[in-house]
Amino acid sequence: MRQHLKNSTMRSALTVFAFFFTMICYAQEKGTLLIKNGTVLTVTKGVLSETDVLVKDGKIAQIGKNIAAPQDAKTIDAKGLYVMPGIIDAHSHVGIDGINEATSPVTAEVAESDVVNPFQIMIYRALGGGITTIHAMHGSANAIGGQCETLKLRYGTYDADAMKMEGAPRTIKFALGENPTRVHGGGSGIVPRTRMGVEFVIRKAFTDAKKYSEDWDAYNKNKLVKGFRGAPPVYNLRLETLAEILKGNIIIHCHSYRADEIYMMLNVCKDFGIKRITFQHVNEGFKVAPELAAYGAGASVFSDWWAYKFEVYYSTAYNAAILTKNGVVTSINSDDAEMMRHLYHEAGKTQKYGSLSDDEALALITINPAKQLGIDSRVGSLEVGKDGDITIFKNHPLSIYGVPQYTIVDGIVRFDREKDPDDMRLMVDPKQSFDDSFSKEKIIDNCMDGTELMLNELIEGDKN
Amino acid sequence: MLKKLKVTAWAFALALMPLLLPAQQQEEKPPIAPAGKTFALTNVNVVQGPGRKIDKGIVIIKDGLIANVGKSVAIPSEAIIIKADSLYVYAGFIDGLSRAGVTKPKEEREREKIKDPGNPPAEKAGINPQIDVRNFLNPDDKSVEEMRSLGFTVAQVVPYGNFLPGQSALIMLGGKTADEMVLTSNTALYSELAGTQGMYPNTVMAVMAKWRELYKNASLTKSYQASYASNRQGIARPANDHILEAFYPVIDQRTPVLFKSEKVLDVQRIFTLKNDLGFSLQLAEVKEGWPVINKIKTSNAKVFLSLDLPEEIKKDEKKDDKKEAKKDSVKTAEKPKEKTAWDKEKEVLEKRKAEAIASYTSQAAAFSKAGIPFGFSTLSAKSKDIQANLRRMIAAGLSEDAALAALTTTPAQLLGLSDRLGTIDAGKIANLVVSDKPYFNEKSKVRYVFVDGVMYKLDGKDAKKDDSKKTK
Numbered sequence: 001m002r003q004h005l006k007n008s009t010m011r012s013a014l015t016v017f018a019f020f021f022t023m024i025c026y027a028q029e030k031g032t033l034l035i036k037n038g039t040v041l042t043v044t045k046g047v048l049s050e051t052d053v054l055v056k057d058g059k060i061a062q063i064g065k066n067i068a069a070p071q072d073a074k075t076i077d078a079k080g081l082y083v084m085p086g087i088i089d090a091h092s093h094v095g096i097d098g099i100n101e102a103t104s105p106v107t108a109e110v111a112e113s114d115v116v117n118p119f120q121i122m123i124y125r126a127l128g129g130g131i132t133t134i135h136a137m138h139g140s141a142n143a144i145g146g147q148c149e150t151l152k153l154r155y156g157t158y159d160a161d162a163m164k165m166e167g168a169p170r171t172i173k174f175a176l177g178e179n180p181t182r183v184h185g186g187g188s189g190i191v192p193r194t195r196m197g198v199e200f201v202i203r204k205a206f207t208d209a210k211k212y213s214e215d216w217d218a219y220n221k222n223k224l225v226k227g228f229r230g231a232p233p234v235y236n237l238r239l240e241t242l243a244e245i246l247k248g249n250i251i252i253h254c255h256s257y258r259a260d261e262i263y264m265m266l267n268v269c270k271d272f273g274i275k276r277i278t279f280q281h282v283n284e285g286f287k288v289a290p291e292l293a294a295y296g297a298g299a300s301v302f303s304d305w306w307a308y309k310f311e312v313y314y315s316t317a318y319n320a321a322i323l324t325k326n327g328v329v330t331s332i333n334s335d336d337a338e339m340m341r342h343l344y345h346e347a348g349k350t351q352k353y354g355s356l357s358d359d360e361a362l363a364l365i366t367i368n369p370a371k372q373l374g375i376d377s378r379v380g381s382l383e384v385g386k387d388g389d390i391t392i393f394k395n396h397p398l399s400i401y402g403v404p405q406y407t408i409v410d411g412i413v414r415f416d417r418e419k420d421p422d423d424m425r426l427m428v429d430p431k432q433s434f435d436d437s438f439s440k441e442k443i444i445d446n447c448m449d450g451t452e453l454m455l456n457e458l459i460e461g462d463k464n
Numbered sequence: 465m466l467k468k469l470k471v472t473a474w475a476f477a478l479a480l481m482p483l484l485l486p487a488q489q490q491e492e493k494p495p496i497a498p499a500g501k502t503f504a505l506t507n508v509n510v511v512q513g514p515g516r517k518i519d520k521g522i523v524i525i526k527d528g529l530i531a532n533v534g535k536s537v538a539i540p541s542e543a544i545i546i547k548a549d550s551l552y553v554y555a556g557f558i559d560g561l562s563r564a565g566v567t568k569p570k571e572e573r574e575r576e577k578i579k580d581p582g583n584p585p586a587e588k589a590g591i592n593p594q595i596d597v598r599n600f601l602n603p604d605d606k607s608v609e610e611m612r613s614l615g616f617t618v619a620q621v622v623p624y625g626n627f628l629p630g631q632s633a634l635i636m637l638g639g640k641t642a643d644e645m646v647l648t649s650n651t652a653l654y655s656e657l658a659g660t661q662g663m664y665p666n667t668v669m670a671v672m673a674k675w676r677e678l679y680k681n682a683s684l685t686k687s688y689q690a691s692y693a694s695n696r697q698g699i700a701r702p703a704n705d706h707i708l709e710a711f712y713p714v715i716d717q718r719t720p721v722l723f724k725s726e727k728v729l730d731v732q733r734i735f736t737l738k739n740d741l742g743f744s745l746q747l748a749e750v751k752e753g754w755p756v757i758n759k760i761k762t763s764n765a766k767v768f769l770s771l772d773l774p775e776e777i778k779k780d781e782k783k784d785d786k787k788e789a790k791k792d793s794v795k796t797a798e799k800p801k802e803k804t805a806w807d808k809e810k811e812v813l814e815k816r817k818a819e820a821i822a823s824y825t826s827q828a829a830a831f832s833k834a835g836i837p838f839g840f841s842t843l844s845a846k847s848k849d850i851q852a853n854l855r856r857m858i859a860a861g862l863s864e865d866a867a868l869a870a871l872t873t874t875p876a877q878l879l880g881l882s883d884r885l886g887t888i889d890a891g892k893i894a895n896l897v898v899s900d901k902p903y904f905n906e907k908s909k910v911r912y913v914f915v916d917g918v919m920y921k922l923d924g925k926d927a928k929k930d931d932s933k934k935t936k
Contacts, residue, residue: 097729098667104582109677110669114733146669158755160732188581229691229699232684237677423812427728427752428820430774434810450667454581 030058031411038078044381055388058410086132086389090369091333100139100450109237110146127415129341130391130404145173169374175255209242259287289326321354331369508548513887514865528917556617556895558875560768561748561841584663593710595630601642615897638915652722682711728752768841829861839875
């Protein structure tokens with residue numbers, strides 16, 4: 001059904017390409033832009049009516065009334081429109097080639113930063129939903145998966161590196177429960193087969209990494225001694241990466257559903273001195289909300305999606321609200337290229353289920369995911385000095401009538417509903433047959449993508 | 465498919481090779497003249513190199529070398545004279561990346577299930593950097609004759625496999641034995657950004673992680689071995705590791721890494737590794753380099769563009785569409801059919817597809833215009849398409865001289881062969897291609913190819929086609 005809808009949208013006449021070519025030129029630039037007379041939803045500093053926002057060289061330079069437009073600056077008349085920070089999705093698999101290195105229960109050394117794909121059309125469609133930043137994650141096949149990458153949706157660039165949010169902290173995917181036990185225990189007959197096994201794999205990995213760090217520290221210290229000629233330890237990129245987690249240089253984003261496993265993981269973090277962790281999905285988070293808050297752990301949840309496998313039955317649409325009211329830094333994510341395009345609706349649901357305020361609901365898709373990714377000093381709210389990542393809505397973004405009109409990244413308009421050509425592909429497959437253009441579009445944004453062979457079976461429609 | 469290939473099968477194929485060779489040699493027509501003979505090409509249009517032409521000149525070939533070339537040079541009395549009136553002679557072509565003459569290992573029928581897919585044996589996981597392509601050379605492989613018949617006389621060849629299949633060699637597309645073929649061995653460490661299904665590393669990201677780890681460990685082991693070699697008393701003997709040792713020449717910058725780099729994202733990912741590790745690089749089989757042409761230019765990587773091109777949209781198909789439309793309109797009371805939204809959309813999509821194809825076809829012209837020296841490679845090109853593809857590149861703006869340079873002088877320079885190959889000058893190796901019309905002419909046919917001074921006469925392609933029909 002969803003596929004059908006996508007196709008019919010695409011079938012509207014394909015005509016204009018000029019816009020596509022102008023976008024290429026802007027790929028790595030920072031823009032200057034004045035947004036006039038909008039209702040400015042700052043998220044952190046209240047709502048400002050009839051207010052201008054000036055973006056200069058990619059950064060928010062001024063927010064106030066009657067700001068004069070700099071020479072040659074593009075101006076958007078936002079009268080009657082809502083101006084909000086660009087939406088941030090803390091859980092996505094868009095913009096990368098390869099989601100799961102599902103061959104081993106621990107693959108900390110692999111990094112999505114190596115396989116960024118700036119050509120995926122899903123990136124442009126996400127801009128159409130007001131998204132400006134995504135957390136492009138490794139999948140959930142392994143207890144300790146690969147490193148993730150925070151991307152800015154600078155669609156139009158051919159340069160994979162230009163998609164990366166420069167200076168964003170390193171993050172890594174962990175996964176508890178059924179996915180790692182099914183892939184490795186069930187598929188390959190190795191540890192972990194149970195939730196106990198998952199805990200063991202993680203604890204062993206950290207213990208090994210600690211030992212590895214100590215060995216290298218000892219070697220480096222010995223090397224300073226004159227005449228030392230000892231052999232270096234074997235370099236291991238996996239343990240090297242895990243050691244960086246222990247040093248606090250990589251934030252854990254941990255796929256989880258059940259309260260018991262979430263609590264287990266908090267204990268593991270405590271034992272190894274790890275402070276920075278956000279739980280992903282965390283459907284039973286409402287049961288351990290005070291514990292999460294006390295630890296300072298984040299929670300990134302679905303608004304109302306569950307019951308797609310056994311461990312995800314005990315769930316509630318009040319999850320985000322309960323976590324928020326307990327003081328947990330909470331975000332709502334998509335984990336899905338389609339849902340990402342209406343994350344503002346997903347946030348709006350918390351007003352029906354939990355009566356969150358506008359600021360609390362908007363924070364779920366702006367400043368809170370920014371905090372979870374360690375980029376809140378740069379994005380997530382409209383404040384002077386922050387990046388010019390802005391989404392402009394017709395009607396309030398939490399209203400069912402809200403529709404994104406412009407999506408701006410670094411002061412560059414990357415999506416404009418008025419100028420939205422049908423064919424926005426950057427690279428066209430020269431071998432693709434005409435019919436393929438419509439019906440055989442391959443959407444790969446699945447948490448368990450790449451695990452099929454490990455399981456020796458195709459898991460239809462199995463996500464997360 | 466490649467992922468299923470197994471080293472054990474290579475070993476098996478190797479063991480069989482001596483048994484197979486005599487039979488194959490009997491079937492093969494021997495070259496017309498053995499090496500050591502003297503030839504004189506007379507009255508021939510000599511294209512010594514790009515932009516260097518002699519009308520009605522003479523080329524003397526003696527003992528495998530070009531003995532003399534000029535307008536009027538003395539013809540030795542023992543020379544076999546080839547009256548090459550109205551023919552054209554060029555330096556033999558050089559192929560930057562190919563598997564011509566490399567025996568393909570047999571595929572294992574059933575894939576053995578690996579017990580722990582996270583820790584497979586190196587050879588199963590495609591980690592074979594120590595393997596030398598010379599182990600797999602076979603001068604009687606039909607790919608040698610196929611490529612030679614197009615005018616290719618030298619190729620940089622690599623073993624089959626993925627990730628780290630082994631060490632490349634520059635070979636002559638001629639000769640009677642594997643050793644006779646080899647011009648230079650261990651020219652590069654060959655790699656592809658491709659993992660193995662069902663085991664580590666499987667994804668590109670794991671391949672890149674493993675690349676870094678192997679390289680770093682090779683550096684560490686290499687330094688420790690050097691330290692040990694300088695004074696072997698009192699410290700632990702370094703471990704022997706034939707896989708890591710294969711990286712040593714790369715670490716010393718004596719040998720480049722040769723990467724298959726078809727897609728634009730492959731190129732970018734390979735640059736990521738290059739920038740992290742600092743090896744010198746040959747980018748080969750480049751098909752989509754134009755979006756990152758500036759990055760390629762500043763990278764100092766040596767570039768070989770693919771001679772494979774996407775197929776052109778056939779005009780016949782369009783005609784068929786029109787015919788069908790006519791038939792339909794007859795049925796519907798001869799009203800001219802109005803374009804539906806679908807038709808219009810199809811037109812627009814096909815226009816973009818045609819533009820995309822044009823980008824591939826004009827890549828060589830774009831590189832030439834940007835001043836990036838490049839050769840060609842044929843790894844994924846079908847031999848029957850290569851001449852037509854060259855003409856398409858020329859039609860898309862590549863000058864004939866630039867095309868010739870990319871087949872001769874530039875690859876010779878990129879591969880360190882300029883003193884021996886790439887032009888028709890006295891003293892160089894007698895690798896030549898003789899065609900009946902200028903080579904890039906549509907009707908041109910290759911008549912003779914010389915490899916190491918050995919002449920291979922071609923009967924013309926039409927006759928061959930007939931033969932193949934008969935055998936069916």
